Amino acid sequence: MKRLLMVIDYQVDFVSGSLGFPKASLLEGPICQKIQEAKARGDTIVYTMDTHENNYLSTLEGKNLPIPHCIRGTAGWHLYGEVNDLLKDARCFQKSSFGCAQLIPYLQKEDFEEVELCGLVSNICVLSNAVLVKAALPQAQVIVDAKCTDCADTAKNQEALNVLEGLQVKVLNRK
Template identity: 45%
Template sequence: MRCLIVVDYQVDFVTGSLGFPAALRLEHPIAAKIARYHANGDQVVFTLDAHGENYRLTREGKYLPVEHCRRGTPGCALYGSVAQAKHSQDICFEKDTYGSPELFDWLRQQSFDVLEFVGVVTQVCVLANVMLAQTALPEASIVIDTDCVASPDPALHRAALDVLESLHIHVTRR
């Protein structure tokens, strides 16, 4: 069985406070991929960056002092056609840091053969959640479609893809 994990494709990362042009270009390819997974009866999961009022007091907030994905704000919502592609049975994991411990715990209870990751930001939350998934399901094949991940920093995006490949992650369309 296959599982698509959509990482942080939220308003604030696309057009909001941390938005960047490359993220906007992912909207339709990610929505199409979600539709294919649903049509095949495969699992779709979302991670959602979600911060509270004390964000700037956290370790992350001290290094990245830009308010984003605050719970209850429009910036925390899934973006555009990706939000529309989400089905009610899809699972969402809120997280207040880069990786989702709840996603890790959930994956440990699953028996997926393939995990595919899409979303933003390649060298931060995508990479962190891939590492958690690889630890939770060490025998699963993990795939990154380069048409469906992005970073505001092209050099760090490429470096993250290099690191992922070195960890035996299947990086497609590179």
């Protein structure tokens, strides 16, 4: 079976930086375990990085969320903790929006049968990219492990997991 693990935006600013929240750092261990298991199986691993420029506050997103984050080259833009080391050989997709449109042709070319997403944040970028995967690969099994994603608001995290299930994404380890 051709599998892909996608690590979404597990960056300093979302863990301990300008948009960080306490539960985000607790995801590091489970995400590292996912990466190690995928490597051991020989699965493909890619990751996304939220990437904004210095003009962030003048963008539509910046006007709606006026908190500079993941500005290219800053400390907050980099991958967080051990995830950074584990993903050194993986392909990176930088994105300036919630979903990563560059993933669509890549996914269709590779034609994965199973795609698992983990990372941050569940109700925005993980959800957006899961929708892109479903659109690009309608016959693939798409998976999100609830132990490997979260957001600052517990209710919004649960709502995001509900929406994912409604889109026929398999949600593992639901609390």
